Amino acid sequence: MADTTVKTSEKSVLWDWLTTVDHKKLAVLYLLAGALFFVKAGIMALFMRIQLMFPENTFVTGQTFNELITMHGTIMLFLAATPLIFAFMNFVVPLQIGARDVAFPFVNALGFWIFFFGGLLLSLSWFFGGGPDAGWTNYVPLSSREYGHLGIDFYVLGLQVSGIGTLVSGINFIVTIVNMRAPGMTMMRLPLFCWTTLVTSILIVFAFTPLAAGLALIMLDRVFGGQFFITELGGNVVLWQHIFWIFGHPEVYILVLPAFGIISEVIPAFSRKRLFGYTAMVFATLVIAFLGFMVWVHHMFTVGVGPIANSVFAIATMAIAVPTGIKIFNWLFTMWGGKITFNTAMLCASSFVPTFVLGGVTGVMLAMAPVDHLYHDTYFVVAHFHYIIIGGIILGLFAGLFYWYPKMFGHHLNEKLGMLTFWLMYIGFHMTFFIQHILGLIGMPRRVYTYLEGQGMATMNMVSTIGTFIMGAAVIVLVINHVYSAYKSEKVTVRNPWGARTLEWSTQTPVPEYNFAQTPQVRSLDPVFYEKVHGDGNMKPAEPLDDIHMPNGSIYPFTIALGLFIMGFGIIMFNMDNPIIPPLAVTIIGGVVVFGSMFLHSIKEDHGYNIPVERVKEELDKEVG
C-alpha cells in the first residue's frame, strides 16, 4: 500500500535535484546541461573562426583545430541539441497529453543522468592528452588505434554511455505517448509537438542502436585488438561509414522533427489559427521519418559505392523534399488569414520558415549525386547543415524557450532583450554561413585548419568570422536575459498567458508536481481553445478530485550513471600509458556500482506516496485567491 506521508522539503535542495524523477525538474536539468554544453561548443566554434580569420593564421595548430572541430560537432549534436530538445519533450509532452508524468519516471531520471555522465566522460578527454580529432564522424582508419590517439577512446566510450541515456529516454517517450494520454486525447488530436516527439523517439530507438553497435566495434578494435575496420587484417573501413550514417542521417531528423513540432505549436498560438492541414502535417512527419532511414548513402557519394547505389539514394533523398515542402506550405497557410502577434517566440518561429527553406534547397542540390562530387566535404556542405541546424533546430529551440518559459519558470523572458537576441542571431547567422556556400564552391574543403594566401578566400572568411562574433553576442544577451528576467520580470500567475491552444496551458502556473488536479477530458484538437469557444473556458475533468499518487525520488539513477561513467573510464584506461590503478579493477568497480544499484533498486519496495486531496484543493484555492 502506498506510503501516505507527504514528503516536502525535508531533504536538502541538492539532494532533491539529484534524486528527482519529476519530468518538469528533469526538463530543467536537461535545459541547464544542454545550455552548458551549448556554450562550451559555441566557444570552440569561436576559436575555429578566429583561426580561419586570416590566411595561414597560427592561432591554433592543425592538431588542436581537428580536436576543436570534432568536439564542436560531437557536443553540439549529442550534448547540446539533443538535451535541449529533451528538455522541452520532458516538460511539455506529459502536460500536452494530460498526464501526471511520463510512463517511467525512474527511467526518465536514469536517461538524464546517463546522458550527463556520458557527456562528462567525453569532456574529460581534454585532461588526458587532448580531445578526439577524427571529426564527429570518427572515420576509420584515422580513428583506428594505429592513427588515432587516446582522445578517440573518450569519444567512443563517452558517446556509448550518453547514447544509452538517449535510448532509454526515447523508449520512455514512446510508451508515454502511446499509453498515458488523457481520456479523449486520440492520436489524431495529439498536438504536433507530441507527434514529432513520438516519431523522433521511434527514430532514436532505430538509429541509436546501430550507433551503439558501431561504437562497440570500434571499441573492440581500439582497446581489445579487434579487426573489424583494419584493412590489413581483412576489415573494411567503409563499413564504419555505413554504420555511422545509418545512425547519422536519422539523427538529423531526430533533432529537426521536434523543432518542426515546436514551430507547429508556436505559429498557431500566435497566429490565433489552428494548424493548417493537421493531418497532412502528421503524415508528412511520418514520411520524413520513414525516408530518413533510406538515404544514408548520400553522405557517401564520393566513397565509391557505384553509380546504381548513388542514383537510388539520390532519388530517395530528393523525395524527402516533398513532405518537407508540405510542412513549409502548411506553416505559411497557418499564418495566412491569421492575426499574428510578433513577439520573440513568433519571430523565431516564423523566420524559421524561410531560413529552413534555404537549408532545404541546398539539400536538394546536394542530393544530385554527380554534382555532389563538387560539393562534398567542402564549405558548401558546412553552410548547408548549419542552415538546417541553426536556421532550423536552434531557431526552433529559441522559439520554444520563449514560448514555454513562463510555464516552466513562472515568469516571462524580457521581450526587448529577446528581440535583440533574435536579430543579432539572425544577422550573425546569415553573415557567417551564407558566404560559406561560395567558399565551398571556390575550392575550400571543410575541416581545414588554414587556407593559403592568394586563393581568394581571405575576405569571405573574415566576413564569416565577424558573423560568428555577432552570434556570440546574441548568446551573451540571451544569458543576460535569463538573469535579468529572474530578478525583474513579473510573476506569471494566469494559466494561459499567451492565449494558446493546447493542454499544457490549462494547468496552474507554476505547474504543481502532479500537473493536473484532475485529469482533463479532451473533446477536440487544441482542447483549450475548443473549451474557450464551445465550453465555459475550463477543461472538463475526467475524474473526481481525489488523492494523487506520485512516485518517490531515487538516487539510483544517479549512481547507475556514475557506475557506467566509471566503467567507461576503466575501459579507456586500457589504452593509457602506465595507469596508476589497473584498468580492469576500475572497470569492475564501475560494474559493481551499476549492477549493485540496479539490484538495490529492484529489491527495495517503493510504492510512492499520496498527495492528499486537501492539499490539492488548497493549492487550487490559492490560485483563485
Next chain:
Amino acid sequence: MSTRKGIMRFFPFALLTLLLAGCGEEGLTALDPMGPQAQWLFDNMMLSLYVMALVIIVVFTLFFIAVIKFRKKPGDEEIPEQVEGSKTLELTWTVIPILLLVILAVPTVTGTFMLADTTPSGPEGSGDSGEEELDEDEIEEDGVTIEVTGHQYWWQFDYEEGFTAGQEVYIPAEEKVEFELHAEDVIHSFWVPALGGKVDNVPGITNNLWLEADEPGVYQGKCAELCGPSHALMDFKLIALDRDDYDAWVEEMSQDPEEFEPAEDDETMANQGREVFEQEGCIGCHAIGGQGSEQGPTLTNFGDRETLAGYLDPTDENLDEWIRYPQEVKQDNNMPGFPDMEDEDMEALIEYLQGLSVQD
C-alpha cells in the same frame, strides 16, 4: 558556347553567374570550370539553382505577404476563421515539387553514370567521347591511366610507363584521363576543383575518376577528406601539357636511373649534394629516377615543382627550413628533421635537389 547562350536566356541569373565566376582563384575555383566534367557539374548546379530559385521566390513571397498582411491590429480581439486545411492546396504543393524534382532527377541519374565511365579517351577522343568512333585497341594503347596514392600528407602518382612522380601530376590536355585512386594509410580525397568532382582514396579499395583539362595549364588540387593535422596542407598540382610535351615529359621521366645522377667526374656542388643525399639517408625514403625507396615522395623532377611540401614557395630558404624542421612546416608528417646538418652540406644538398629537372 552553347552553354553561354543557355545561360543568357535566364538573364537575371546571368548576372549571378558572372558574380559567382568573379569569386575565387582561376585554376582553383569550381565556378570557373576548365574542363568538360567541371563544366557539366557547373551547368547542372546552375540548373538546380534556377529550379530552387523558383521555390525560394514562391515561399518568400507567400511568407512576406503573410507576415505583413496578417498582423494583428491593436485592439482587434476577434478570433480569425479557423481553417482546417485544403485538399486542393495540399495536392498542389505535393505534385508541383514532385515535377520539379523529376527535372533534377534526370540529369542526376545520367550524370552519375557519366561520371562512372572512366575509360580514358586517348589523344583522338577528346571532348564528346562516344560521338567519334574509336578503335577499342587504340584506346587501350593511348589512353592515359594514372595511379594515385594518398599518403599523410602527400600524393604519389604512378604512371603506366613504370615511373613515379610525387606531388605534381602531369596529364595530356584535351584528353579524358583516368585516375585509379588508392590510399596508403588513412582516407584521402582527390580533388581538382577547376576540372571536376572529387573521389575518395580509401585504403583497401580502388576507386576510379576521370578528368579532362580543356587547355594546358596548372590546376590546383586538394585533399578533401580529413586525414590528420596537416590535412589543410595536402595540396597538389595537376599540370596539363600538350600531347607532344606530355610525351616528351614521359620520356624524360622514364629514363634509366643513371641519367639523373650528376656527372661523376667533376667536383660540382650538385655532386656533393648527391653524396649528402645518400649519406644522410634521404635516399632511404626518396627515390630519384626510380633509384631508392619510395616511402616518401619521389624527387625525380623536384626542381620543376611549383611548390615545396605541397604549399610553400620552392625557395632555397624554405627548403632549408623544411629539411631541418619538417614538423614545424607540416605538423605530423613522416619526414625526420635534420636540424644539425652542416651549412655546407645543406647548401650542396639544396643545390642538388633544385637542379633535379626533366624540363628544359
